[in-house]
Amino acid sequence: MTDSKTSPAPATAAQRSPGIAAPFAALLIAVLSFSLMQTMVVPALPDLQREFAAGTTAVSWVLSAFLLTASVATALLGRVGDMFGKRRVLLASLTVFAAGTLFAALSDSVGMLIAARAVQGVGSAAFPLAFGIVREQFPRERVPVAIGLISSTFGIGFGVGLVIPGPIVDALGWQWIFWFGLIVIVLGIAAVAAFTDESRVRSPGRIDWAGAALFSAGVTALLLAISQGTSWGWGSAAVVGLFAAAVVLLAVFVAVEQRTREPLIDIELLRRRAVATSHVAALIIGFGMYGAFTLVPLLAQTPSRAGYGFDASVTGSGLFMVPMAATMLIASPLAGRLGAAVGFRLPLVLACLVGMAGFAVYAAAHDTEWAVYAGSAVLGVGVGFAFAALVNLVVGAVGPDRTGEATGINTIMRTIGGSLGAQIAASVVAAETVPGTGIPAESGYTTAFVMSAAALAVAALAALAGPGRRVTRP
Template sequence: MTLNPARPRSSAAPFAALLIAVLSFSLMQTMVVPALPDLQQEFRTSTTTTSWVLSAFLPTASVATALLGRVGDMFGRRRVLIASLVVFAIGTLLAALSTSMGMLIASRAVQGVGSAAFPLAFGIVRDQFPRERVPVAIGMISSTFGIGFGVGLVIPGPIIDTLSWHWVFWLGLVVILVGIAAVAVFIEESPSRSPGRIDWPGVILLTDGIVALLLTISQGKSWGWGSAGVIGLFTAAVVLLGVFVVMEGRVREPLIDMELLRRPAVATSHVAALIIGFGMYGAFTLVPLLAQTPSKAGYGFDASVTESGLFMVPMAVTMLIASPVAGRLGAALGWKLPLVLACLIGLAGFVVYAVAHDTEWTMYVGSAVLGIGVGFAFAALANLVVSAVDPRQMGEATGINTIMRTIGGSLGAQIAATVVASHVITGTRVPAESGYTTAFTMSAIALGVAAVAALAGPGTLRRSTSPAPAVVPAVELRGPSTGRARGDSTTG
C-alpha cells in the first residue's frame, strides 16, 4: 500500500480543519481554570469538590484516547473523529447549561472524549498528506495541545469579568462546532484499516486503572499523600494496570499491542512523554499563580486573572514557531536530536524561572524559552511514534503517548502545587517564594532526566547517511501469538 500519495488538491484546508479540531479540545482543558473561584463561590462548595471540575476531565480523556484511537484504526479515522467531537460538543453544551456542581462535573467527564482528536488527527495526516509535509504537520498539531493549554488560561479572564463562567463553555462550543464542520467538509476518510474486535475486558481494566491512578494524583494533596485512601487507590491502580498488561499479552486482539510498546523508539517516546509532561505542565499552573501573588509578599506582580494569563503568551508564540522548525530538523536528521534539544531548552527555561522570577521581563523570557522546548518536544514525540509503527497501529500508539503525557502532566502539576503549598510565609497562607523556586528547580531536574532518557534511546543525534523518508511504511509481519499485523520499527 502506498502511503501519503501526493494529491493534486492543496492540503491547506484539511490541515486547518485538523488544527481547529484539536485546538477545540486543548483550549477546553484550561479555559475552566480561571473560573474555579467563581464556581466555588456560586455553588458554595469546598475547594476539593471544585477541583473535580478539572479532575473529572482526565480519566475519560485518557481512556478515550486509547479506545477511540483503536476504533479509528478499525472503522475509519474521519468517522470516529467526527463522532468524538460530537460527544465533546454535547458535554460542552451540558456544561454551559449546568445549574449544579454535580451536573458540571459530569459534563466535564463527557468532554474528555474529545481527547481522541489527537491520535485520530495524527493518523489522518500520515494517511493523506504528502510525505514530505507529514513531520511538520504532526509537529504543528502536537504543539496545538500546548498552545491551547496556554491560551486557555488567557482568554477566559475578560469573559468571566464581563459576562459569566457559562460563556467560557459557550465560546468553546462555537470552536468545537466549527471544527466538526471543517472536518466533515475538508477531510477524506482514511484508506487504512485494522479489522478486529474491541477488547472490552481490556477497556474496563484500563479505565479502572487510569481512574484509580489519576484520582490518586488529583486527590493526594487534599486527602494527604500518606492517607489510607490515597495508598489504597494507588495500590488498586498498580494491580489493575498490571493485570491489564498481563491480559493484553494473552488475548488475540488486544486493545494495546504490548509488543508494540516494547519497540525501542516507541518505548523511548513514551518514557520521555511521561517525564516531559511531569516537568513542563507545572509551569502552566504555577506561573499564573506566581504572577497573581501580591508584591507585599516580597515577590509576585499583583496581576489580575487576565494579566497573569499574559505571562503564558510568549510560550504559545514560540511553540507555534518552534514546531515546524523541529519537524524539518527531525525529517532531515532524525527525531532523536530535536527530542534531546527539547529537554535541554526546556531545562534552560525552568532555570530562568527558578533564578530570575523577580521581574516581569525575565518571566516572559523564561516562558518564551520554555515554549521552544515544548514545541520541539511535542513535534519530536509524536513523530517518533508515527515513524515507528504500521499505519494500522497509529491510533493505539499515539493514544498511549498522549496518555503518558497526560499522566505525567497531572502528576507534575499536583506535585508542583503541593511543593508550593508546603512553603508558606509564617503567619499567613501566602506561599513563600522558596516554594516556587523549589518547584521550578524540580521541573528543571525532570527535564534533565528526560534528556538522559532521550539520549539512551535508539538512533544517533545525526544521521550519517542520506535521510530516510519522513514516514517509512513498516514491513508487515504476523505475530505468532496474537494474529495481528505488526510492523518493524523505522525511525531515525
C-alpha cells in the first residue's frame, strides 16, 4: 500500500544552514573590499602625480580606467553568474580583483598603475553576485534587510575610502593603500569560500559574445565621454564623437539582443514596469547624489581666505563624510523592513525627499562646519534608503535566475548617472573663480547643490511611476 503522505520539499540552503551570520559577513567583506577601492586612491592622486612626474590627464586615468572596466564587468559577470553559478563567479572576480590590487601596489610607472586599476575594476561584479546569493540562500523575510545593508556598503566604502588614505599615505606611502586593500580582498575571498554555498538556480545558455562586445564598447564610449568631458571639452569632436558612438553601439546592441535566442541581457526584462522605473530612478539618483561625494571634501579643503571653506586637510575633509556613512548604515536596514511591509516605492520616494533636504542644507548653510556635518547626516539617510529600495525593487521584479543580470544593470545605471553628475557638478563649480585666486567661487557650490536637489525631485517622480507593492516573480 502506498503512503498517502506528501514528501517534504527539499530544504533550501537557508533552511539547511545553521545561520546566516557567517555568509552575510562574508558577503559584506567581499563588497566592502571593492567599495573601498573606488575612492581610496583619490586622496593619493597628488602624491602619485609627483611620484611618477605625470600630468593631470595621465593621473585622471587612474580613476577612469577603474570606472570603465567596473561598469562593463558589473553587467557581464552578473549575467555569467546567473548562468554558471554566482559563488563560483564571485570567487573568480575577487581573485582577479586581488591580482589587480597586487600589481597596483608593485607599480613603478603610471602606465602600470593604470593597467592595474583596469584589472581591479573586475571586482565590481561583487555587488550583483552578492545580491543573488542573498536571495537564494537567506530566509525570505531576511532578504530585504540583508540587501539593504549590502547596498549601503557601496556608499559607506565610498565615504570611508576618502577618510582613511590620508594617514596611511602620510605614515607609510601610497603603496600601502593597495596593500591594505589586498588584505581586505583576501579576507573576503576566504570568507566567501568558507561560508557561502553555490547557487542551485541557473539560467542555462551560452555566452552571447556579440552582445558582450557591443555592450562593452557602447558603455565604454559613454563613460569615457563623461569622464573626459571636463578636460577635453564637452563640445570637442572627441567627446561628441564618443557620445554618438555610444548611442549607435547601444542601439545596435538592443537590436541584436532582440534577435538572439540566448541574449546577454533580456530586453523584455528591462521593459517591466518595476525594472524600468528602478533603472531610470537609479540613473537620476546617481546623478544627484554623487555630487556630494566629491564636492563636500573639496569645499572643506577650500582656504578660508576665499570667503568660505574650512582650510581642512585631506584627512579632515574626509571626516565631513563620516556622518553620511553612519546614517546610511542605520537607514538601509530600516528601508528594507519598511519596504517588506508596505512595498519599496515608498522608501524610494522618501529617499529622494530626504536627499533633497540634505542638499538644501548644503546649499543654504555650507558656511559653518556643523551645518555641513548635519547635511551629510541627512543625505546619508536618503542614500541608504535609495540604495536599499532600488535593489529590492529590481530583485522583487525578476526571477532568481536573472537576479545578477538585473541588479548589475541597475548598478551600471547608478554609476553612469553618478559619473555624469560628478563631472557636471565639477564643471559648474569650476565655471567661476574668486578674482585673483583661481579658487572656485562659492556660488558654484550653491548652484551644484541646488542642481542635485532638483535631480532628486525628478527621481521622486520616476519612483512614483513604479509599482506600489513588491512584485515577486517565481
